Amino acid sequence: MASELHEAIFVAKQERHKNLFLNYRNLSIFPVELLKDEGLQFLERLYMKRNSLTTLPDSLAQKLPNLIELYLHSNNIVIIPEAIGNLAKLQSLDLSDNALQVICPEIGRLRSLRHLRLANNQLKFLPPEIGDLRELETLDVSMNLLSWLPERLHQCLSLQCLTADRNHLHGLPRQLCQLQSLNELSMAANCLASLPLDLGRSRELQFVFVDNNVHLKGLPSYLYNKVIGCSGCGLSAQVPDxxxxxxxxxxxxxxxxxxxxxxxxxxxxxxxxxxxxxxxxxxxxxxxxxxxxxxxxxxxxxxxxxxxxxxxxxxxxxxxxxxxxxxxxxxPLRETPLAGVHRRTTVSFVAYxxxxxxxxxxxxxx
Incomplete structure (x- = not known):
């Protein structure tokens, strides 16, 4: 197994590959061969899914300065080094299914980042510096321990898809309504009791999923013509005049x-x-x-x-x-089709x- 790993890295160096696949290699430490001498200056995409990594090297950005995509899905990473902020060209970072408890503020320095996936970790909060990611288009923080989202998230002006299912969210910052590019918002299986009044006022927001928020009794009427998922929400009977x-x-x-x-x-x-x-x-x-x-x-x-x-x-x-x-x-309640689901549900809307x-x-x- 080790010889296959060495050969894969050797060939990548010799032939100046831009993509390197090291998935399913049972790696517990980051391969030192990737960090020797000048490293892999030409490497743009590194795939290291389904390993047993617990951390990343501080010299990652120095040895792999041209990384555009870094995939670390399904490892045991507990902490990421502050030096991660030096990956100036990074556009996609996948740290889903790890053991992260904290995200360092330096992640806000990844000014080229477009896709950030942090699902299924142990995060209790997100650093406000995420708001500095002006090019960010996708953020997935589902299946964590979040009770709130940072208000500065509204500064991610390019954000199109925000997913925070299966957390402990009790509310959403009203500043999220300022995300003019947001197209899909998914907050299923949280503890939401209300939604920001202006949610849905932007024409770009077309898909809203708030399934299984049992305390949520109504949706802002700006969502009336959107595609919504809301099973577990809504009142159980018609409301008299x-x-x-x-x-x-x-x-x-x-x-x-x-x-x-x-x-x-x-x-x-x-x-x-x-x-x-x-x-x-x-x-x-x-x-x-x-x-x-x-x-x-x-x-x-x-x-x-x-x-x-x-x-x-x-x-x-x-x-x-x-x-x-x-x-x-x-x-009064109305029937609303769910995206991609044949069954229908009912939901009450509220005008403010x-x-x-x-x-x-x-x-x-x-």
Whole structure:
């Protein structure tokens, strides 16, 4: 077995191969032959799946500087070295099915990375530096121990597919709604009780899977015309007209995000002063700067600046940004086809409006 390994590496060096397959070799340590002398400067793709590796060498980037793809699926890797950040050309990294407990912040230096797969590890959190991966298109962190996703994830402007199934997620940062390129979002088998109000507002988001989140009682109405998977979600019976508007008097049928401090009633037409002030400031900022990010940070407390940069949601009828108050309207259940599945399921949708007047005139079919 060892002689076959040596021969494969020797031939790769002699013939300057760009691809090297070392899958199923029962390797417990990284082959030193790959790191001798100048290494394999010409190697672009290294496949080392289904081995028994526990770590990676610090000199990996120095000896294999032109790596574009690195596949380490199904090993026993516990930690990856900080030097991983030196693989400047790396576009695809697969560390699925390992024993990772921590991802080092240096992963944010992989500015060419397009595909990152970390499924089936023991990760309890992701470093905020993942937000520095501006070229990232695919992120798979399913089957870990995550209870939250980093807010800076919304800075991954190229992200198209985000998968975080089978974690311990209790909520999603509302900043995810700013991912304008996101096409598929999969959060099945978590502990979600609500979803960001603006989720689905981007036309690019077409596939949303939230199966087996048993506490999730409704989906934002922006998802109405999307392909959704939601078995295990939704209410079990039709909702009478009298409960279409959730009240603050114990009749809230849909869990609301923690940021929502006040819920208006059907007869209450006065928006709280706090909400009016923030809406006015938001419009002034847009009018004079055109870009909220240009607003000098020292003019506002950081918490307020964060709210202005990312409103809680937008009115589903008039697109008015909302910050501290929403008027939810629950629509009766409808049948929704699941992607690639013949059976059908039912789900309730919720419209979030900026005033009681808006919520009374909102029609989901419109």
């Amino acid at each position: 009298s409960k279409l508007l959730s009240l603050a008097l114990g009749e809230v049928a849909v869990p609301l995000p923690a940021e929502v401090k006040t819920v208006g009633s059907e007869t209450e037409r006065v928006v709280p002063l706090e909400e009016l002030a923030i809406r006015a400031l938001y419009h002034i900022c847009h009018q004079h700067t055109k870009e909220l990010s240009l607003l000098p940070a020292f003019l506002l407390p950081k918490s307020l600046l964060d709210v202005l940069l990312c409103p809680l949601g937008h009115c589903h009828r008039c697109s008015q940004p909302m910050f501290t108050i929403v008027y939810p309207k629950l629509f 409006c900026c005033s009681s007047q808006c919520v009374r005139t909102f029609d989901l079919q419109g």
